[in-house]
Amino acid sequence: MGTNDTGKPNLDSILSERKAFDETKAGVKGLVDEGLKKIASFFHHQPDKYQKANNPSHVIPVIDLVDIDNKDPSIHQGIVDKIKEACETWGFFQITNHGIPLSVFEELKDGVKRFYEQDTEVKKALYSRDKNRSFIYNSNFDIYSSPALNWRDTFICYLAPDTHKPEDFPVVCRDILLEYGKHMMNLGTLLFELLSEALGLIPNHLKDMDCAEGLVALCHYYPPCPEPELTVGTTKHSDTDFLTVLLQDHIGGLQVFYEDKWIDIKPVPGALIVNVGDLLQLITNDKFKSVEHRVLANHVGPRTSIACFFCTFHRSSSKLYGPIKELLSENNPPKYKETTVNDYITYFEAKGLGTSALTHYKI
Ligand code: OGA
Ligand code: NI
Numbered sequence: 001m002g003t004n005d006t007g008k009p010n011l012d013s014i015l016s017e018r019k020a021f022d023e024t025k026a027g028v029k030g031l032v033d034e035g036l037k038k039i040a041s042f043f044h045h046q047p048d049k050y051q052k053a054n055n056p057s058h059v060i061p062v063i064d065l066v067d068i069d070n071k072d073p074s075i076h077q078g079i080v081d082k083i084k085e086a087c088e089t090w091g092f093f094q095i096t097n098h099g100i101p102l103s104v105f106e107e108l109k110d111g112v113k114r115f116y117e118q119d120t121e122v123k124k125a126l127y128s129r130d131k132n133r134s135f136i137y138n139s140n141f142d143i144y145s146s147p148a149l150n151w152r153d154t155f156i157c158y159l160a161p162d163t164h165k166p167e168d169f170p171v172v173c174r175d176i177l178l179e180y181g182k183h184m185m186n187l188g189t190l191l192f193e194l195l196s197e198a199l200g201l202i203p204n205h206l207k208d209m210d211c212a213e214g215l216v217a218l219c220h221y222y223p224p225c226p227e228p229e230l231t232v233g234t235t236k237h238s239d240t241d242f243l244t245v246l247l248q249d250h251i252g253g254l255q256v257f258y259e260d261k262w263i264d265i266k267p268v269p270g271a272l273i274v275n276v277g278d279l280l281q282l283i284t285n286d287k288f289k290s291v292e293h294r295v296l297a298n299h300v301g302p303r304t305s306i307a308c309f310f311c312t313f314h315r316s317s318s319k320l321y322g323p324i325k326e327l328l329s330e331n332n333p334p335k336y337k338e339t340t341v342n343d344y345i346t347y348f349e350a351k352g353l354g355t356s357a358l359t360h361y362k363i
Pocket of ligand 2: 237238239293
């Protein structure tokens with residue numbers, strides 16, 4: 001790496017190294033395929049000062065939805081109460097018996113792997129940073145703004161409201177992505193109803209605010225890493241959306257930040273992880289928490305995960321979102337200014353992963 005007079009790496013050389021990596025269009029997987037044994041310094045992260053929790057009771061709640069349609073209102077309310085508690089403390093929970101067949105999960109993970117493991121030349125044609133595409137594959141969306149890169153490749157596809165161009169999706173995973181999108185929209189409707197109830201609002205409240213209108217899938221591929229202690233799979237961050245529903249495979253490495261410690265979110269077969277995003281924290285005036293999390297790099301891999309973001313991202317309207325009026329009172333005045341989804345996301349992307357955009361909107 002080039003250095004200037006002060007001995008510090010200069011910005012031009014940092015950017016040109018990242019540009020060279022970007023221009024390979026082969027992502028982190030391309031580096032691993034070359035058999036590299038040491039990782040480039042632009043993947044090196046500052047050591048994290050926080051410890052792993054050793055309190056065995058610190059586990060994010062697993063909530064069983066099997067009785068969701070039970071006619072006994074107290075059973076339904078029991079589930080709502082668990083969700084409320086989880087959103088107020090952890091910002092995370094896992095759900096089981098959510099209605100999505102396990103075979104769909106297997107096909108989806110296989111489809112995502114098939115995409116990454118196809119010929120590099122075929123993938124290169126889809127490598128892009130053009131936000132107007134409905135399918136965007138690249139490595140590190142914030143490659144030119146983040147302090148250090150992540151050991152991960154990602155493709156993003158828009159599943160709702162406009163999947164009108166499914167021909168843009170690669171054929172190796174097209175059908176399963178579209179099928180998963182349909183399941184996810186049904187599940188999203190249910191989750192936003194339960195979240196509305198957990199806030200003491202009518203079940204349709206969040207849906208009527210269009211929180212469930214947009215769905216974007218982020219399909220991650222974390223190749224095995226030769227020096228995992230020097231880097232991370234995903235930098236510590238909170239999600240920018242209203243709500244995220246994540247499918248992770250069996251490998252593990254996802255951690256949530258709780259009381260200044262890292263807690264492993266251990267894979268539970270058949271479960272989905274649900275977490276509150278920044279925009280839900282904003283509209284609930286901090287009642288529900290958008291909590292930071294990260295993914296460790298690992299010698300073992302590849303790890304795949306599919307994060308479904310309920311959010312319209314760059315397709316959003318001029319609709320303004322601020323703290324929900326029904327939740328405010330004299331003792332609970334609004335903590336945030338109103339913003340559009342687009343404005344929020346644009347602000348976040350300029351900063352790069354790891355910097356919460358929420359504080360920018362604090363009153
Ligand atoms: C994300 C995320 C976690 C994972 O996409 O925002 O936190 O396990 N993903 O990939
Ligand atoms: Ni996340």
